[in-house]
Amino acid sequence: MHAVSDILRRPMLLLFSLLLTGCAGVANQSAEPRTFLRGMLVQNAEGYWFEPCGLTMRHPIALMGEPLEREYARQSLGDGWPVYVEAFGRVSIKGVELTQPLLVGGSLKACDVDLPDIKLWAVAMRGNTVFELRERQIRVHYRDSLRQLGFKRPEGERLGAVRRWQQTMATGGGRSSHQLLMEVEKRDCEGPRGGWYALTLSAEVDGLFYNGCARLGDLQQWRLFTRYRTADTLLTRRLSLQLDPDGNAQLLEDYLNEQPVIEYSGRWQQADSGRLQLWLDSEEAAGSDSKLVFQLDLEGRLKLTHFHPAYGSELELLPSGKPMMEHHELDWWH
Known part of the structure; x- marks a missing residue:
């Protein structure tokens, strides 16, 4: 009887082990950086x-x-x-x-279009109307009539594959108002010029309905991460760079000799052709060159484009933080 139980138990243990391995494989795959x-x-x-x-x-x-x-x-x-x-x-x-x-x-x-300061951009067929989801506003541009409405950005609702924003804007001293309901869904959409989009717009403004295609904005910042660091193979010192969405930056420099970590504050800005400019406030860190210019490569690494008296010419920083544009309202692909 015990022998039969052992025979039955082994396939079950093997199956259980395979299930665990499969789950771990899926988890590891989904955890890979994109x-x-x-x-x-x-x-x-x-x-x-x-x-x-x-x-x-x-x-x-x-x-x-x-x-x-x-x-x-x-x-x-x-x-x-x-x-x-x-x-x-x-x-x-x-x-x-x-x-x-x-x-x-x-x-x-199309590579010249970056849509700065716009989180989500959509255009509707009706009236050639553009919808822009920004940091604090939702703007509606009626391009045919050169009219614009600006709604205070509300907290978005997550409804499966749909994101919904709903807002009211009072006008005329409160005697009247504008109503906005905007939904963006992860669903195939064909644009007016034949382009394919992964997002579809449905909106209602003051009782009129609008349909069209949507796309992500702030295209330069989607490639950035909040933190970068030198590779572990660099044994002389360790650099860690933090980039804030508001343009502030912080550089940490550790010489790996049990001395306190040196902190530098600064600011950063994106330039053309995938370059990132960094200014450090400390003259000691900047040396004779107050600006560091990095090239953002295909894998998301920052590579110094010139010789710097403090960091040489081979400095390379690897992404180590979360994506700059990570936001729960725009997470259709997570």
Whole structure:
């Protein structure tokens, strides 16, 4: 009887072990860092290639999520024709993985559009109306009539794949008001020029209904992280850089000799071509060069672009914090 029990028990233990291993694998996979990628998707006889905005190198595509291949075939004008894409993905040894597409469609000029200070941008067919979700406001632009409404941004509601914002704005000394209901859903949408979007807009303003496509804004900041650090292989000192969304920065310098960590305050700003400028308030840290300029590479690392008297020319900082634009209202892809 005990022998039979042992025989039955072993397959159950094996099955239980496999389930645990599978769950751990899924958890580890979902915990891998992802990167916001934007650039040109190109196909030739060798396969698909990705050319990031602001960078000149071309990278092979190792993995593409739906509907990238379908939409590229629909929008490309032939072999080697570039199509603009935005996606969350990863950079592996094999190449670029575009796992979660956000937008497909457009030319190289699309790389010049950054939508600064706008968290979410949408355009509706009706009246050529634009909706902008900003830090403190939701703005409604009626481009055909050059009219604009600005609602105080309310707390967004999470309803499955839908995000909802609802607000009232009093006018005329409180005698009248404007009403806004805006919903953005993770659902395929085709724009007026044929572009594919991962987000769909539905809105009602003062009793009129609007439908269209939506996209993320602040495109430069989506590639940034809140913290960066030097690699563990650097044994002489450890640098840690913190970037705040408001433009403030803090640099921590540890010489790994049991002495107190040195703290420097400063400010940061993004520049063209994926560059980040950092100014440190301390003259001791800045030396004769008050500004440090970093290049943001495809994998999200910051690389010093010039020689600096305090940090040399090979300084590289790796992402170690959360994404700069991480927000519970815009987490359709988590």
